[in-house]
Amino acid sequence: xxxHHLELKLPLSKVAASVVxxxxxxxxxxxxxxxxxxxxxxxxxxxxxxxxxxVVIQYIKKTTLYLLLRxxxxxxxxxxxxxxxxVLMTFDGPLEKHLGELxxxxxxxxxxTTLGVASSIGLGK
Numbered sequence: 001x002x003x004h005h006l007e008l009k010l011p012l013s014k015v016a017a018s019v020v021x022x023x024x025x026x027x028x029x030x031x032x033x034x035x036x037x038x039x040x041x042x043x044x045x046x047x048x049x050x051x052x053x054x055v056v057i058q059y060i061k062k063t064t065l066y067l068l069l070r071x072x073x074x075x076x077x078x079x080x081x082x083x084x085x086x087v088l089m090t091f092d093g094p095l096e097k098h099l100g101e102l103x104x105x106x107x108x109x110x111x112x113t114t115l116g117v118a119s120s121i122g123l124g125k
Contacts, residue, residue: 041048067076088099 038044039048039051064076067079085099088095089103
């Protein structure tokens with residue numbers, strides 16, 4: 001695509017300069033939207049994967065910031081540990097036996113916690 005150049009012979013006022021900048025920005029925005037509309041995995045696979053990776057990174061940053069602002073460090077730590085546990089359980093390896101044992105302890109603790117909560121609200125009588 002050819003680059004558009006603006007040659008201005010007369011000095012512009014601040015308002016006119018702002019209008020020119022806004023028009024250039026809108027033109028760039030339309031061009032960007034057109035590129036996004038034509039972006040598919042079959043036509044531009046590397047660019048699509050690049051944008052996908054950037055969006056995933058942006059999503060992880062937003063989620064982390066949200067967890068830090070709303071839930072604090074405990075919530076972020078819990079999500080990180082849960083994610084690590086899911087990843088470790090997904091892949092087989094030398095830790096599989098130990099993770100299975102840890103999962104049984106977690107289920108046992110969750111069972112007794114649930115029973116404790118149920119009895120504290122009157123469901124155990």
